[in-house]
Amino acid sequence: MSTSVSAAAVAALVPPLTGRRSPPASRVPQICRRRIRSKPRIFSSSPSFPIVPAAAMATGGAAPTASDAGSKKKLLIFDSEEDLAVSLAKYTAELSEKFAAERGAFTAVLSGGSLIEALRKLTEPPYLDSVDWSKWHVFWVDERVVPKDHVDSNYKLAYDGFLSKVPIPPGQVYAINDALSAEGAADDYEACLKQLVKNGVISMSAATGFPRFDLQLLGMGPDGHIASLFPGHPLVNEKERWVTYIKDSPKPPPERITFTFPVINSSAYVAMVVTGAGKAAAVQKALSDKQTSSDLLPVEMAVLQDGEFTWFTDKAAVSLLQNK
């Protein structure tokens, strides 16, 4: 398992990304550290949730382009988790190819939880060989403040289930500094991101002034939380910080760091991977026509400024939706 170094080390060690070339792996240091029918079903829950043609999905043909993005939302419903995993791998691989070609790097953000298992097809043929893993830069939307070899660590979860099986240069995997307090780890991670923006590895959103990650792969809890942004917690209103911390997370462990909504909402692409009946009520609220602004779940506050937001769901997760 990789070890981490401080964010400050990135400034000195990660070379700027120029043109279409990413830093050679050797020069990059350790981090700062259904059976679906043949095609997924695409569902529109309200006029504000437009149907996007399946061709725009990674089901074949060209990968989606940034100019296609706008602020689109799509809901994909799979008959099985297996089919979801197949589609998610293809979607992710095509975005990797698109961003690697356009900017010489692909910035991918992971959450913890069941998302990692849903990414398993990326570690198998054809993607194991066809994806240009040297272009990947991996981040966490949230992390538990525990040692990286702790059973609760999102880094460990991702390393064991995904990162150890694909040849991403270790220096392009940005884990938190687990020697620091929650406050310190959040500051350190934000400093790391700022340095990587300076180096051109992470894009900036001209529209929001926050970093614009190429793809954020997120999960949602049964209570509608995403990242470590929980319903009713003041952190959901953070407008300045890129990364912040929580010491009273209702989901254990209590101490975590998390991206803020301005960073999540500046993404180019978000894949929201949600399966199981336990999440059906939150999915129903999030995709219902009757949204009220007073009691939004965190997942409802994930509204991209200029990007494409795709729900990857199974039948159980959408079982409470009408007209599915």
Ligand SMILES: O=C(O)[C@H](O)[C@@H](O)[C@H](O)[C@H](O)COP(=O)(O)O
């Ligand atoms: O560290 C965490 O706890 C996660 O990042 C968290 O936001 C997770 O993604 C959701 O709770 C969904 O988890 P499941 O998919 O396992 O339900």
